[in-house]
Amino acid sequence: MKKVLRLISVQLGAILGDMLSIGNNRKRKPKAIYFGVLLFVLGMGSIAFFYCFMLGKGLQMYNSIDILPAMMMAVISMIVLLTTVFKVKGTIFGFKDYDMVMSLPVKTGSIVASRLILLYSINFLFVLMIMIPMMIAYGVLANPGYLFYLYGLLTIWFIPLVPIILASVLGTGITYIASKFRHSNLANIIVSVILILAIIVLPLFVKDTGEEIVNFSRALTEQVNSIYPLADMYTKAVVHNNSMALVSFLGISVVCFLLYSLLIGKVFKKMNTVIMTGRYRTNYKMGELKQTTPFQALYKKELARYFSSTIYVLNTGVGIIMLIAGAVALLFVDLEQMLGVPQALDMIRKVSPIFISFCLATSSTTMASISLEGKNLWVIKSLPVSTKVIFLSKMAVNFTITAPSVIAAVLISIVLELSMIQTLLLLGITIGFSFFVAVFGMLVNLKLPNFNWTTETVVVKQSASSVVTIFSGIGIAALQYLMLLILPSFELAYLIYGILLILTDIALYKILITWGNKRFVAL
Template identity: 35%
Template sequence: MKNSTWILLKAQFLNQSGVNTFRYEKDKKKKNRVIIFAVAMTIVVIMMAVYCFMTAYGLGSIGLTGIIPGYAFTITSVIVMLFTIFKASGTLFAFKDYDMLMALPVQTTTVITSRFLLMYGANVIISILVMLPMGTAYCLFAHPQILFYVIWFVSMFVTPLVPMTIAAVLGAIISAISSRFKHTNMVNIVLSFILTIGFMGVSMSAGMMSGGQINIKQIASLGTMLSHKMNQIYPLVSIFEKAVCKYNIIAFITFLLISVIWYYVFVKIVSIKYIAINTGLTTYQTKSNYKLQSLKVTSTFMALHRKEMKRFFSSYLYVLNFGMGAVLLLIMSITCFIFGVDKLQQLVGMPNIKPIMINFVPFVISGMLSMTCTTAVSLSLEGKNLWILKSAPIEAATIYRSKMSVNATILLPISLLSSLFMSLCLKPTIMTVVWMFVTPLVYVALTCVWGIFINLKMPNFEWESEVTVIKQSMASVFGILGGMLFGFIPMVILLMLPGIDKNLLTGVITLAVIGFTSFLYIKVCGTKLP
C-alpha cells in the first residue's frame, strides 16, 4: 500500500510540476517556459519570505516578541486553509483522471492519501516560507534554548495538517451537499464563496482592535490582547505557544498527536463516502422528455460566447480562482457604502482617510478587477480539444473576441456597481466621479486583452488536471500578478508626483492604458491559433 501511494504521488508530481517537460521535451520553447515559471515563482517566494521576516522583526522591535510564534502559526494556518479550500475540488475531488485511478487495483484510502500528500507538499512550502523567516526574527530578540529549534523545525512540517484537513472536510461537506442537487457545480461554487467570505469576515472581526489607535504605553496589554484574539481564531495556538515559548514537551506531544490523529481520522471518514461524492460531482442529469421545436440560430460569435460562459461556470476551480477578486471588490464597495467614510476612519484609525481614498479608489477598483483575468487560461483549457476550433471555419480573432467577451461580461456589471457604491460613499467632485467609472472600465478592456496575450505566449494544452492550468501555469500567475501591478504602479506614480492635479494625472494614466490596450488588441487579433 505504501509503495502504491508513493507511485501515485510521484506520477502526479511529475505530471503537474513540469519536471518531465524539462527533462525530456526537445522543444526549447517549452523548456524555456518551465525555466521562466521557476524563476518567477522563486522571486515570489523570496518576496514572501522577506515580508514575513520584516513583519516579525517589526513586532519584536516594539516589544511584542512573545506573540511572534503564535502569530506565525496563525498566519500559516489561515493561508493553508484558504489555499486548500480552493484546491480541494480538482485535486482531491472531481479530478480529471478519477476514473482511471479508481480502476487501478489500489484501495480508496491510497488514492486519497496520494492526492492529499500532493497538497500537503505544496502547503509545507508555504509553512516554511512563513515560519522560517518569522522564527529567525524571533531568535534575534528572544535568544531561545536549543529545544526551541527542534520544536520549531518539526512544527513547520506538522502545522499544515490540521488546517488542511479542516479545509478538506469543509470541501467534502460542500461537495457532498452539492452532489445532491441538479446543478451540482453551481451549488458548489455558491457554497464555497459563502464559506470563504464568511471565514475571512470572522478572521477580520476577530482581529479588529477597538479604538483604532495604538498607545505605546499599552504595548504589554496589546500583546496579551493579540494573543487572545489569535486563540479566538484558532484554539490550537495556545497549545503551540506553550510548546514553543515555554518548552513544554507535553504540549508539543499533544500538538503532534492532535495533528496526526486528525489527519488519520479524516482519511478514514472521507474514504467511506469518497466514491459517492466523486460520482455525484462527475455525473450529470439528463431528461428524456425532449421535444423537437423551433431552433434558434445565432451568429458564430454568440455561439462561441455561450460556449465559453458554460465552460467558465462548469469549473468550480475556474470560478473560485479568478472570480474571488471581483466578488471581494463588490463586497468591499457595498460595505463602504453602508458604513460610510466616518465609520471607516474610526475602524482604520486614520482621521483623514477620505482624500486618500478619493485619489486611489479608481486604481484600487481597477487593480482588483484586473485580478479576474479569465482569458489568461481560457485558451489552455481547450486542451486536447483545440483541434476542433482549428478545424472549424472560424477566424482566430473571432475566437479570441469570444473569450474576451466572457471576461468583460463578468467584470462590467461589477465595475459599474463598485464605482457607483464608492462614489456614493465618498461623494467626490464630478470629475473624480467620472474617473471612478471610466478608469475601471478601461482596465476591464486591458484585462481581457492582456489575458489572451499572455495565454498565447504561454499556452499549455497537454494537461491531465485543470488544476495544472488554473493554479500552477505561468499564464495564470502572470495574468493575476499583471492585474495587481496594473493597479499598483499608477498608485506609486500618484505618490511620487504629489504636486500634480490628481484628476489630470489619472486622465493621463487612463489614456496611456487605452493606448497600450489598443496595441495589444491589434497584436492579438493578428495572431494565429497555437
C-alpha cells in the same frame, strides 16, 4: 514506497509541467519560469514578514507579542482549511485521469497515499511562506530562546495535517451532496462567496483601535484555542517551550492523519464512483429552437463554461468580490473614525485607482480560457466563425465579470467625495484596466497554453499563463504609485497613466488580431 514516490513525481509533473516549461517546447530550459517561481516565493515571504513584523510591533506596544505565533498559526490553518475544501474534488476524488490511474499495476492504498501526500505538499508550501517569516519577525521582536526555533521548525511540518483532514471531510461532504443536484457548482460558488464576503466585510465594522483591538485579538485567540485545542498546544509548545505540549501536538496530528488515510482508503473507490457518475436528468423535452448570432452562441457557451468550474470562478472572481464588498461596506463606515487619522483620507483618495487596478489584475478569465479547451480545441477551431469572434466571445466573459468594478468605482468616488475630474479619471482607469486584463490574459495564454492538464486547478491557479498574467497585471497597477511619487498632482499622474493605459490597450488588441490569429491557428 517506490511506487508511491513515482506516482507523486508524476502528479507533481502534471501540475508543474506547464508552469516549468515555455510553451510546448519541453527541450528548452525554463530558466525564466524557475526564476519567476522563486521570485513568487520570495515575494510572498517578504510580504508575510512585513505583515507579521508590523502586527508584532503593534502587539508589542501592549505587551502582547506572545499571541503573534498562535494568531498566525490559526490564520494559516484557516487558509489551508478554506482552500483545501475546494481542492478535494480533483485531487482525492473526481480527478480527470482516475480511470487511467486505477488501471495501473499499483495498489489502491498506494494511489490514495500519493494523492494525500500531493495535497499535503501543495498546502505545506503556503505554510512555509507564512510561518517562516513569522518566526523571523517574532525572533527579531521578542528575542526568544533557541527552543522557539527548534520547536517552531518541528511543528511547521505538522500544522497542515488536521486542517487538511477537516477540509477533506467538508469538501467530500459538499461534493457528495452537490453531486445529487443538477446545479452542484452553483451551490459551491454561493457558499464560497458567502465565506469570502464574511472575511472581507466583518473587519470593516470593528471601529475600536489600539488597546481594544489587541484585547479583541487576545480574546479571539483564546476562543480559537478553545475550539481548536491544537492551537493551544502549539502556543504552549512554541512560545512557552512546553515539551509535553509539543509531543501532544505532533502525536495527535500524526494519529489523526493516519486514521483519516485509512478511512479514505476504505471509501476511495466508492466515493469516486458516486461523484464521477453524478446525477442525470431523464425527463428531456424538445423545446423551441432559438437562433442567435455566432458571437452570442459562443459567449453563452463561454459563460456556461466559466460558471461550471468552481475553482475558475473563485480564483478569478475574488478580486471583484473584494472590490464590490469593500465599496458597499464603505457606505456604512466612518473612515476617519475607523482610521483615527483625518489626513489618511486624502491618501486613500490617491490610492483608490491603485486598489481597483490590483483587484482587476487578479480577475483575468482569458488567461486560462484557451487552455481550458484542452484536447477539444479542435472543435472550436473547426467552427465556421472567424478567430476574432472566438477571441471576442472569450473577452466578453471577462468584461462581464469585471463590469461591477465600474459600479464599485462610482461608490468609492461618492464615499471619498472625489471631484468630477477625479471621478472621471477613476472610471477611465477602471474601464481601461478591465480591457487590459482581458486582452493581455488572452495573449499570454496563446503564448503559454497548456492542453494536457489533469485538473482545472493546474490551469487556473498554477500555470505559467496565470502566474505571468496576474503578476504582470499587478506590476502595471503598481506603476500608478510610482507616478504619484514623481508627478506633482493626483490628477496629472492619473491622466498620464490613463493615456498610456489606453495606448497600451490599443497596441495589445492589434497584436491579438494579427499575431494572436496566427498563433491560434497554429495551436
